[in-house]
Structures are given as structure tokens and as C-alpha cells.
Amino acid sequence: MISSSNFRCLLLYFISGQLNLYYIRAAWPSSNSSKIQLLGLFDNVFNRSASSESSVHIRAMFKSAVLLSQQYNIKIEEQFIEWQSAETTGNVIDALSKTCQALSYSNIVGIIGPALSREAHLVADFGRTIGIPVISYSVTDPDLSNRNVHRNFYRTVPSDNSAALAIAKLFFRFNWTSCILIHQNDAFGTGGAKIINEVFINNNLIVEQLIIFDILTLRIRGDLKSYLINSPTRIVILWAQSIYINSILENAIQYDLLGPQFTWILSSSISLKNFNSTLYEQLIGLFSIEPVTASIVNVPINTTLLNAAYQIWQQYEPETFPGSTNVNFYALFAFDATWALIKALETVCSTIKNNSYSCSSFIGSSFCFHRRFVHSDLLLNALCRADFLGVSGPIKFNFNVTDRTIGSYYYLQNVQPSSNGLNFVPVLEYSDTTDWKTFKQTNVFIWPGNSLEPPTGRAILKGVTLRIGVIESIPFTIVTNIIDEFGQSTTKLTGYVPDLIAILADKIGFTPNIQLAPSNQTYSGLIQAVVNGYYDIVIGDITITATRRKLVAFSNAIFDNSLRILMRKTPDVTVELLSFLKPFSRNLWLLVLGACIYAGLLICVIERKDNRIFQNRSIFSQITLSIWYSFGNIVGYGVDFHVNTAAGRLLTTGLYMLSLILLATYTANLASDLTLSKSKDIISGINDIKNGKIPFNRIGIRTGTAGEDYYLREISVGNRGYYPLKSLKEMYDSLLAGTIDASFMDIAAAEYITNNIYCNLTLTGDDFDKGDYGIVTPKEWLYSKDLDVNILLLRESGQLDALRQKWFQKRNCPSLDETSIAMQIDSMGGLFLIFTLISFLSLLLFIWSKRFIIKNNLFNLLRRKKFILTKKKKKKMIKHSRRKSIIPSSTVVQF
Secondary structure, three states: OOOHHHHHHHHHHHHHHHOOOOOOOOOOOOOOOOOOEEEEEEEOOOOOHHHHHHHHHHHHHHHHHHHHHHHOOOEEOOEEOEEEEEEEOOOHHHHHHHHHHHHHHOOEEEEEOOOOHHHHHHHHHHHHHHOOOEEEOOOOOHHHOEOOOOOOEEEOOOOHHHHHHHHHHHHHHOOOOEEEEEEEOOHHHHHHHHHHHHHHHHOOOEEEEEEEEEOOOOEEOOOHHHHHHOOOEOEEEEEOOHHHHHHHHHHHHHOOOOOOOOEEEEOOOOOOOOOOHHHHHHHOOOEEEEEOOHHHHOOOOOHHHHHHHHHHHHHHOHHHOOOOOOOOHHHHHHHHHHHHHHHHHHHHHHHOOOOOOOOOOEEOOOOHHHOEEOOHHHHHHHHHOOEEEEOOEEEEOOOOEOOOOOOOEEEEEEEEEEOOEEEEEEEEEEEOOOEEEEOOOOOOOOEOOOEOOOOOOEOOOOOOEEEEEEOOEOOOEEEEEEEOOOOOEEEEEEOHHHHHHHHHHHHHOOEEEEEEOOOOOOHHHHHHHHHOOOOOEEOOOOEOOHHHHOOOEEEEEEEEEEEEEEEEOOOOOOOOOOHHHOOOOHHHHHHHHHHHHHHHHHHHHHHOOOOHHHOOOOHHHHHHHHHHHHHHHHOOOOOOOOOOOHHHHHHHHHHHHHHHHHHHHHHHHHHHHHHHHHOOOOOOOHHHHHOOOOOHHHEEEEOOOHHHHHHHHHHOOOOOOOEEEOOHHHHHHHHHHOOOOEEEEEHHHHHHHHHHOOOOEEEEEEEEEEEEEEEEEOOOOOOHHHHHHHHHHHHHHOHHHHHHHHHHOOOOOOOOOOOOOOOOHHHHHHHHHHHHHHHHHHHHHHHHHOHHHHHHHHHHHHHHHHHHHHHHHHHHHHHHHHHHOOOOHHHHHHO
8 A cells, every 4th residue: 555645745746747637628628717627537548549539539528518518507606617637547646646636736526537447446535535526437346336435436337247247147148157257457357357256156157267367468377278278168258458358369369269169258349450361260259248328228318418419529529520320338428427427516506505615615735635525425415316317328326336226238249250351240238127139230140160050158079089998898888800801800899889979979070089998907997097098088887986986077877777686597496296285295285184084084973863965875975975075174165065963063163273274374385385486596686695695705796896886885894705806708707607606787788698698697686776877087077068968968869768779678598587477387287187187087977977878878879870770771772673663765665
């Protein structure tokens, strides 16, 4: 900070005549007779024609506003308001000294300006010290918005608070999510960068990197090319004054950092005539966001004031008037700033009567730092209540912020080619009440690269050559050695992964350089190869895990995955003919048979005298019927007669109890036997392994896989007592040789292998440790988002499902699904054999009981047949005899 004593020394030096105060002379009326004056501070940058033109317009509209107040006969204490002006160079001390010099020799009651944010901080503080208002027409630094800190400061230009919100809404319009922000290192640049970053955070947008442009050295701090190329975003916001934009763009052109790779949004438009025409292709698609007046967005303005101001300008300085449509917008903001101060002075001075101090009175010495404006509070309050329609739109202030509370308008300009070169063409307009919409005169965007399609805003893979690592894993990547006609061997890759790479390359436009990993490479080794930069990405059956995410990143899922237990198929269980008898032992069956006969004999003894069903039957028939009664009740079927005695009923109760237990036990044991005959594996799922049903050294685990991570995490708690395997082939061979009993394998590849190649291996239990396969990428990879978006598009379009069906729906091995579920004839063959035997015996019994009837029927049938044959024989003989008795016709004729 500079002390007040140092300021005094500097200012005394300036006052002595060493620094020149620039008064407006030329053809404008003289302005040194009134005691009521306004000071205008304007930027003057040497050898910058565009900036000089803007400064000329602003200065002319400032003077026009003062002269218009004279035309409208606005007087303060019977005197017209007049002006003084000074040009600043961007040096804050220079701006302060010129302001102090003017105040020391003139009755300055208000300041219009300054032009730059870094000057405004010091000038605003000075205005607060003196008690006069400072109204800027171009300062946008959001740090100046706090009314409590900057009580005397006002501005008619929209602040960067509004600009940052407009930019965020522009990003929403084009679905951009991030940007790089380059800013100059002063109050304007840092303030704008700060508020843009805050607004982006509040709207879930990202400023990937802040890059500083040093306005003293006129260089980017750091390597601009490295910053941009290594960033995942391709949208660049350049927040700098127009005098610096050219220098930054020239640096970007040198490293090919404009179109079509990057989309640049400038805080100000610039003259494109300074660029060589050979560079126009790179400049096409540049954008600028600038504050504009209300007329641009079809909001009313005060055309009466505007036309009157233009007439004054043309009257006194016609050679600089560019036409009503080409006046710089900041010049209109300057007019409204001046007019607001004039109207506030008119209001305050009209109310001061019978006061010991006049409206324009100062107290203190003539030295600027010692002066105080007497009616400061009245003038500031009048400005806070200002509410009028200006030439830039509605002007309104309040007591909370220094910004105009309504009337923030912007347009988005786009660099487009035309017959006379390149031009900034408005394409969108913005209002704080209506959001972005198409500009009324233009609706065509020309994006970088002369494209009509808006960029995604992210780094894209189009045109990039990728080193893609793959590993042999059937059917994801199938390696086939082919010998051509010249006897040379070449390696051909087929499968899910090569097909996926081809689809992605065709869709995105990158060039794949596929590299097959060595056969002894582990999945952990593939991850490390990406970390070390050996591959750009790796695509295969690589499961996304937390451990791997610590080292690399993964794309969106390309395949759903889980683990299954892989085992040998156990030999088929031999099914015996009488396997249905197995639930009971032979002795138990004999005991049941004996109990049935015993109970039948008891029933015969108990019931033969008292039960009508036993009457008039032989003893053999009675015994048979009793045994039938006993059998029917034991099997739970029942019989067609009932017992009549109490003893018979009691015995029947015993039979019922015997039936209940025997049938339930038989059913349970039969179901258990059938289940065991289907469950031929030694384990039923992962829980059996966790419970130690298989010794850990009989479980094969491939090292460096997600299966190993799961085993160590969920089963052995870090103990590596498993049988280590180095490859899939070793796993298959170990299972078939009986070296191990089980292993873990990803479900997709396991189903393919057991269905098509190793038919004598099988999967057991449900799947577990569900996860996904993803493409392995480096951490913070530039193209991650582009890859993720395209993978999602493949999934949504069904191409991933079609690819999965192509490679995983094949089946060459015989299906065992039905045999593992349904019972076969062999397992119940004995039961049906017994039923056939019983049915045959039943038929024989039926024939024996009907033997006499059958004998008589057969005898009658034979007699009838014999009779019919005899009758037919007689008829034949009669017919033959009749033929012999007939005389031939020839004999009759002769006779």
C-alpha cells in the first residue's frame, strides 16, 4: 500500500506541471467557465487503433451528454454543467494523479470512468474519501459490486456477475460441461476468472484449468500448448482486454491450438485484419461475448436522448461519427453514466434551499485529498434512487449493489467467412430475463473447422492413433495362426474384443494399433503396462475393482460379469433297476411284508365270524381278502369293505399309524435319493468352499486376476494357501488331471468354454462377486468422456447385446440341463417292470376265473365254423350238378 504522504509527494510533483492533463479541445465548445464540472476518465492505449476508436466514441458521447443538458437548460445554481477529461494509460497511480490534479483546480462534483478495473479500485476509494460519486461505463470487476465496501461507486455496464451467468447458460445450451480459462493478471482478469469459476461450480460445470497471461511481459505463464493439449476439455474462455487478445491468439496459432481442435470464446471482439489470410481457416469458429444495449435484444431505449446526442456529436466532431449503427456500445453506457449523474445533481440541487452551503460546495483546502463534498450523502442517495430509460436501456440502481439492477444484455458473435474476409457476426442474444435465443438477423453457426455441427466440448479420439493392448482369452480374444500361400505365419485375432474395437474405431474415427500381450502376461501386469505407458488403453475381460482403480481408470462397462466355480464333471451315477426300493433296506421291506401278512391273518381271525363279507367264502379266500385289507390300509389307499368288530377297528388304527409313518419316511428318503442322484458335484456353491468342504490347496486360483482378489478378501483373509495357476490352459489341464478340484472363472468365458470346448468341465453353484468389464485407461485420460459416451451409445443402440449374442450363444457340447432336472426312465424302470408283471398276473388270474366260459365259447365257435363250412360245401355241389343238366344252344339248333 502507498502511504498518504507518498501520495502527496507524487501528486505535488504532478501538479507542478510534469504531467499533462488532457482537456477536450478540438471543435467542441470551451468548457472552463462553470463552477459545476464533471470529470471524464478515458483509456488511451498507444498504437491500438481499435481501442483508440472506442475511446473516441466514449469521449464524444460523454461530451454530448453534458452539452445536451445545456440544451435542456439543466442548471445548477444558475450555471450549466461543464466537463473536464483526462486520458489514462492503465497505470493506477497515473489515473489517481490526474484525478487529483483536476479536483485540486476545479469544482469536480462527479467522475465518469475510469475505463479499467484496476484503475477503478483506487479511483473509487478516492471518490469515497472526497465524497463524490464515481460512475464507470466499462469496469466489470465483480469485486466492485459490494455497496458497503464501495459506497461511492456505480456502473452502467453489466458486471461480470451477469456475464458469468450468461456464459454458464451458454454452456447448458450446447451441453458443454467444462472449459479452460485464460485471464490477464489484473483486477479485470482475476475478478472475471473468480466469478466465472464460482458460477460454474454452482451450476455443476468445471473450470479444468486457470491460465494466467502476464500483462507486463505479454506472455502466458507456463506452456500454453501443454496446458491445452493435456486438458480433457476443448472449450477455451479468454478473459482479457482486446489489446491482449491478439497476442494470445497469435501464440495459440503458432502451436495450432485454434480450430478445429479447440473452440475459443473471447471476452471482446477484435479486428481480424491484422491476421494473415492463410490463418483464416483456424480463426473461423471463434466466438466473443460482449455486453450490448437494450435495442439489440428488442428492449425499448430512449431514442429521443440518443438522437439528440448523435446530432451534437455530428455537429462538433462529424469526422469521428461512424453512423448510428456502428457506435461502440461502451459509448452509450458512458452517456447513461453521465446522464444519471446530471439528473441526480439536478434533483439534489433543486431541493437545497436556505442552506449555508451551496449545492456544489466543498470544504477543506484546495488539495484534493483535503477536500470534502458537502452534500455527498444527498447526491449518493439520489443516484441510488435513479430510475430512468437511458440510451442503453433501463437504468436503475439500489442501496445494495453498485451494479445496474436491470438491463444486462449480451450477444454472442461468431467469426464467419464472407466475401470481404472474416467478420464477427452476431448469432445469439441474451437478456437476464429471457436467456439465450437466436439473434434476429442471423441463425447460422460456423464452428471451428468450418463445421455446422456444434463441438462436444471435450477431447475427442477422432484421428488419434491408439496403442491397444489385448490378451488371449476365448472368446473375448481368439488367437489363430494362419499360414499364407508363401508359407509365412501370421496371427489373426477374432472374438468379442476385436469386433468391439472395430465398431468403436468406425464410430469414433481413431486408428487402432492392436498389440497382443505375451501369453504369460497376467491381468495385473496389463494394468501396470497402462500405468507405465506401454499401452494407451487395454481392452479385454478385465474386471473393474477398487484395487485396480487406485492405479488406472476404467471406461463405462462393456460387459456384465460375475464369477462361477469351474469343476470336473463327476461320473454319471449308475441307476439300478429297482432303485425305487432304495429308500428302505431289504430287512425293512421284509418286515413291512411280514407286518402286512400278520395283520391280514389277524383280521381274518377277528372278522370271519362277524363280518358279512367273509361269509360263504373258502378259508383261502378269507385269508386273501384279509391280507388285501391290510395292504390297502398300509399303503394308504384303503379297501372296499369295513371291519365290524372293536378289535378289528383297533387293529385298523394300528395299520393307519404304520401307514402314516412308513409313507412319510419312504417319500422323504426317495426325494433325498433323487436329489443326491442329481447333485453329483462334491460342492453346491461358494459357501461350501468358504466352509472348507474342499481343501484350500485343491482350489486353483489364477494369479493377478479379480478371482484372486476375491479369494484373498472373502475366503482366506489374505492367506495364499491356494494352488496358484498362471494361465487358463494350466487351469483346464489341472482340473482334468485331478490336480485341483475347483477354480474360479468369469461367467461369460466359463459358459463359453464349458459349452463349446471343454465339455467334461462344468459350472457349479450360483454366480458371485458380480461386477463389470471395462476398458482400462490411464488416470485422468483426456479422451475418457468421449470413449464413455460412445460406449453408452453402443449399449443404447443394442450393438453390445448383438455382439454378446454373436460370441456367447454358441453351443457345441451336448446340453445337460434336462438330465440335471428331469427323471429318466432308467431310474424308474424297475417300478414299471413290477407293474407290468402284476398286470400280467392279473390277466392270468382273470383268464383262470373265466376258464369255463372261455372253453364253452371256444367250443361253440368251433361248432359254428364247422357248420358254416359244411353248408358252403353242399351249396357248391348243388350248383355244380345244375350246370351239368343244361343243353348247349348249338345242340338245340342242330336238333
